[in-house]
Amino acid sequence: MQNLLNICEEHSLLNGYRWSPTKCTVISSSTNSTTYNLYNTNLRTAPTVKYLGLQFNHLGMDTRAHINNLKEKFNKSMHRIHQICARTNGFSLLLSTKIYKQFIRPKIEYGLSITSFKTTNFAALERLQDDCLRMIVGGFTNSSVKSLRVMVNLPSMVERWYTLNSKYLIRADTLPTDSLIFKIIQSNTRYSKINLSKNKNPIFQALLQNNSPISIYTKLTHTISSYRSNAIINSSEKMIQGCRSDLKLDPILTIPMTRKERRRILRWRMNWLPGGKPNCHCGGQMSRNHLFVCPAIPEAYWENIRRGFHNDINPIDAILKSLLTNKPKSITEKQNLIIKWQPLWTDLLNILFLVDQICHKTQETFVDEPDPGVLFYKWIME
Structure with missing residues (x-):
């Protein structure tokens, strides 16, 4: 790493520009005590760094830190809309859920398509959305809102990850061949994170098996609707079985x-x-x-x-x-x-x-x- 920094320093001096060491941070694990310098100035180190709203550590994107950051944003935003009558004795449930979908859920979904989640991470995301719905309808901490999600035609966060990740994968596959992301994907092994996400995304897998001549985005829309409808129909939850499966407002x-x-x-x-x-x-x-x-x-x-x-x-x-x-x-x-x-x-x-x-x-x-x-x-x- 120090050799790369030396090359950057030399290049800047030859071409008349200068990096700012005070604005640089080295992402390092807690067990690594190595120091790095630029222009004879030691660079600060940190276990995680926030860049473009996402959290990174020495292994890549820090999913746990990202979710914790989402919780802070979510709590502040949700309390604001709760104060302006997005609650039981305020706006109607329909209007309150529309406010949530418009202003709160995009915060939770930021970076979702490129993040690799584990089952425990998905549970934390579902908890965020469920807490918001409980706040709107006045439920207790552990009250189930799964049937409410179906009634207001609100997909689960797992379904949203499948959807957004599928759109990202389609976009990545259709980029020009000289684009950076295309070349990175082509050089990846079959065990890379992007290929692993393809394999564990049932919507994307179903899309690959659809050979109809319609456009890829039309097929994606049909595949998403089919997946969500089947999830309602085949659910083992009694409360969800009692709901409609047409993906419309109840x-x-x-x-x-x-x-x-x-x-x-x-x-x-x-x-x-x-x-x-x-x-x-x-x-x-x-x-x-x-x-x-x-x-x-x-x-x-x-x-x-x-x-x-x-x-x-x-x-x-x-x-x-x-x-x-x-x-x-x-x-x-x-x-x-x-x-x-x-x-x-x-x-x-x-x-x-x-x-x-x-x-x-x-x-x-x-x-x-x-x-x-x-x-x-x-x-x-x-």
């Missing part, structure tokens, strides 16, 4: 309803029963499964909702999955939808209202609310 975030109605539906979807699993009025323990056998729920509310499970999906989740995504246009279609949804939706909202009462263990805390589903029915008929 209708429960967009159709008109009161704030309390939407809150109850979201809590049901995420299995966030208030108070954990409190004792029911009937003496049992309230849970999603107990609800279908609970005598505290009037039989009249089950008149339009069948209690049995279908394909391991409970009937309330099945109803929520079948919600209409587009507003009806013709009068006949509107009338048919009212006939179908008015009794069904009213009963569902009444059941979730009773669950809310049972979990809070008192009826005095609930103020009068408008008739259930009124805003939804009005929206259909407009």
